[in-house]
Amino acid sequence: MFSEKFFEVLNKEGVVSIVTSGKDSAHVSNTWNSYIVIVDENKILIPAAAMINTEENININSNVKLTIGSHEVMGYRYMGTGFLLEGTAKFLKSGDHFKMMMDKFPFLTRVLEVTVSSCKQTL
Amino acid sequence: MFSEKFFEVLNKEGVVSIVTSGKDSAHVSNTWNSYIVIVDENKILIPAAAMINTEENININSNVKLTIGSHEVMGYRYMGTGFLLEGTAKFLKSGDHFKMMMDKFPFLTRVLEVTVSSCKQTL
Numbered sequence: 001m002f003s004e005k006f007f008e009v010l011n012k013e014g015v016v017s018i019v020t021s022g023k024d025s026a027h028v029s030n031t032w033n034s035y036i037v038i039v040d041e042n043k044i045l046i047p048a049a050a051m052i053n054t055e056e057n058i059n060i061n062s063n064v065k066l067t068i069g070s071h072e073v074m075g076y077r078y079m080g081t082g083f084l085l086e087g088t089a090k091f092l093k094s095g096d097h098f099k100m101m102m103d104k105f106p107f108l109t110r111v112l113e114v115t116v117s118s119c120k121q122t123l
Numbered sequence: 124m125f126s127e128k129f130f131e132v133l134n135k136e137g138v139v140s141i142v143t144s145g146k147d148s149a150h151v152s153n154t155w156n157s158y159i160v161i162v163d164e165n166k167i168l169i170p171a172a173a174m175i176n177t178e179e180n181i182n183i184n185s186n187v188k189l190t191i192g193s194h195e196v197m198g199y200r201y202m203g204t205g206f207l208l209e210g211t212a213k214f215l216k217s218g219d220h221f222k223m224m225m226d227k228f229p230f231l232t233r234v235l236e237v238t239v240s241s242c243k244q245t246l
Contacts, residue, residue: 014137014138014194015140015190015193017138017142017151019140020149021149024144025184025186028140030245067138068138069153070138071137071138122153
């Protein structure tokens with residue numbers, strides 16, 4: 001699911017966008033590349049502190065898109081690459097993954113779990 | 124409209140997300156912090172090469188959201204800050220701003236112009 005280049009990007013700091021579809025408009029929240037934790041081959045865990053609108057939206061439509069990139073990792077032709085991830089999301093409030101994330105990120109109130117169906121390098 | 128801290132972020136490289144609302148789902152495209160050009164106090168110009176879905180969406184609903192940040196600029200409490208911008212977008216295919224952008228970014232086919240109504244620091 002995730003290429004070596006994707007993991008290279010995770011190792012550089014940057015802004016991740018988490019895009020959900022609301023009733024009337026799209027919503028976007030953010031996290032850092034370094035906050036992304038991969039588990040079970042195709043799942044991404046993200047610590048959530050607020051993310052109120054994100055949670056409201058995914059309760060109606062669980063489809064999410066994430067973008068992540070770094071100008072310090074080589075793309076197809078030039079320095080700088082990025083990825084578009086698509087999948088479905090839910091919020092974890094208990095369980096092993098929740099506990100593991102709580103140990104890493106004590107500020108979280110929930111964990112955003114994204115089951116990734118597609119991870120495309122965009123440039 | 125734009126704070127000193129916002130300009131500090133523009134001077135650090137990073138991934139910008141451009142979020143539009145489609146008929147069925149949200150869409151997200153990306154650019155680099157360094158590609159953002161400010162004109163007329165409240166307008167952002169972005170070189171557009173593809174951005175096909177973004178253009179289709181804004182022809183129906185011109186509202187856009189942009190996120191931009193840097194881990195190297197101090198936020199409210201810790202290192203790392205980010206901004207959420209809201210506004211309306213259109214694509215320029217001619218005119219002075221188009222020509223000025225074409226000189227800077229010869230790869231562009233159009234210019235995405237965002238008239239910003241709100242620029243909020245989010246952390």
